[in-house]
Amino acid sequence: MSVNIRINNAVKRYGSNTVIDGLSLDVKEGEFFTLLGPSGCGKTTLLRMIAGFCSIEGGDFYFNNKCINLIDPAKRNIGMVFQNYAIFPHLSVKNNVAFGLKNRKYPKDKINSETLKFLELMKIDQFKDRMPDKLSGGQQQRVALARALVVQPDVLLMDEPLSNLDAKLRVEMRQTIREIQRRVGITTIYVTHDQEEAMAISDRIAVMKDGSIQHVGKPKDIYQRPANLFVSSFIGRTNFLDAHMIVDEAGIVLSFNDNLKLPIDKIKPEFMKEQDVIVSIRPEDFIITHDQNNSLEGIIDSSVFLGLNTHYFIHLESGQQLEIIQESMIDEIIPEKSNIFLKVKTGKINVFSKDGSRNILEGVHNDAEIIGA
Numbered sequence: 001m002s003v004n005i006r007i008n009n010a011v012k013r014y015g016s017n018t019v020i021d022g023l024s025l026d027v028k029e030g031e032f033f034t035l036l037g038p039s040g041c042g043k044t045t046l047l048r049m050i051a052g053f054c055s056i057e058g059g060d061f062y063f064n065n066k067c068i069n070l071i072d073p074a075k076r077n078i079g080m081v082f083q084n085y086a087i088f089p090h091l092s093v094k095n096n097v098a099f100g101l102k103n104r105k106y107p108k109d110k111i112n113s114e115t116l117k118f119l120e121l122m123k124i125d126q127f128k129d130r131m132p133d134k135l136s137g138g139q140q141q142r143v144a145l146a147r148a149l150v151v152q153p154d155v156l157l158m159d160e161p162l163s164n165l166d167a168k169l170r171v172e173m174r175q176t177i178r179e180i181q182r183r184v185g186i187t188t189i190y191v192t193h194d195q196e197e198a199m200a201i202s203d204r205i206a207v208m209k210d211g212s213i214q215h216v217g218k219p220k221d222i223y224q225r226p227a228n229l230f231v232s233s234f235i236g237r238t239n240f241l242d243a244h245m246i247v248d249e250a251g252i253v254l255s256f257n258d259n260l261k262l263p264i265d266k267i268k269p270e271f272m273k274e275q276d277v278i279v280s281i282r283p284e285d286f287i288i289t290h291d292q293n294n295s296l297e298g299i300i301d302s303s304v305f306l307g308l309n310t311h312y313f314i315h316l317e318s319g320q321q322l323e324i325i326q327e328s329m330i331d332e333i334i335p336e337k338s339n340i341f342l343k344v345k346t347g348k349i350n351v352f353s354k355d356g357s358r359n360i361l362e363g364v365h366n367d368a369e370i371i372g373a
Helices: 043-051 093-103 108-121 137-149 167-184 195-201 219-224 229-234 367-372
Strands: 005-014 017-027 032-036 058-063 078-081 155-159 187-192 204-209 212-217 239-248 251-256 261-264 275-281 286-289 296-305 309-316 321-327 339-344 350-353
Touching: 005 043, 017 043, 017 058, 017 212, 032 043, 032 167, 032 195, 043 078, 043 155, 043 187, 078 137, 093 108, 093 137, 108 137, 137 167, 167 195, 187 195, 195 219, 204 219, 204 229, 212 219, 212 229, 212 367, 229 275, 229 350, 251 275, 286 321
Parallel strands: 032 187, 032 204, 078 155, 155 187
Antiparallel strands: 005 017, 005 058, 204 212, 239 251, 239 275, 251 261, 275 350, 286 339, 296 309, 296 339, 309 321
C-alpha cells in the first residue's frame, strides 16, 4: 500500500543550531518526489526525520492521517536505499533480498516466491547465488533496491543512491529506478544534489536552501519559471543581467546598459511599476546574429565543443561575462576574439525583483506557497 506524506511545520535542531525551521510539505500517494539542493541544505536531515532516524523537535509527520512522530522506525513500513548500498557482504544476492522477509517471519514459500519476483523485476535473478563482492556497483544498487521493495513498504526513501556510480551507469540506473517506481506505484522520496538527475526522474521537485523549501513543482515548471533567483541559478545554467523596467502607456520594456531594450508582458499586477530588476537568460535562449539593431554586442573569449552543442564564453562591452549554448554546426566553430551580436528569446527569460526574492512574471507554479498559505 502506498501513502500520502504530510509534514506540518517541521523543526530540527542540533543543540542551539536550528537546521530546519517550520518546514511544511505534502507528497502525493504514489508520487516520485525529489528533495534537491546543495550540500548542507537539510535534505538528508529531512529524509532521516521521515524515516525516524532523527529526532523531531517540532511539527508533525503524517502517513495518510496517521501521525508517525512517535512510531518506532522499524514499524513505519519504510524501504530505504542508501548511498553506500548497505547490503550485507556475508550474504548472497538472494539472501540479501530475502532478509527483510525472513525478519518479518514470512512463510518459506512466500519468501522464495517474493524474492524471485523482485530479483527478476530488477534483472539480477541470474546473480542470485553470487556474493556482493562479485557484483558491479550498478548490480549492488539493484540488490539494495530489490531488498527495499520486497517487503512491500508504504514509502521508499532514497538518499543519493547513485552518487558512487560512474556517469554512464548513473544515467542507466536512474532510468531503471524510475521505471520500477512507476511499475510498483510506491510513494518515493529521493534525495540528490544533481539537478539533471532530479529533472530526469521526478514527478515533482522541492528545491531546498538553508533548511527551507524555495520552490515545489514539476521539473518543467521549476526550470522554465523558477520562483526566485536562487532556484534559477541552482537549476541548470543561467546568465544574470541587471535591467531597468519601464512601464508606460506603450507597454513594459526592459532596458539594459548595453543598449538592448526588450518589450515584455505577463508581469504580475503588483509589480507593474518602474523599478530595477534582475533578468535571467538561459544560455540556450541567446541567438547569435549578424543584426546589430537592438542586440547585445560581445567578443568570444573561448568555446567548448560538446558534440550536439557548442558552448561559447563571451564578454560584453560592459565587461560582463556570459555563457551561450548553440547547436553545433558542420561549419567551423566561431573563432576566439570574434565580435558577435546576440538576440534574446524574450518569451523564455525570467525577471526577478532586485533583491532576487521573487520572480515577478505570471505563470510561476510554486506548490510550496500553496502549502504555506
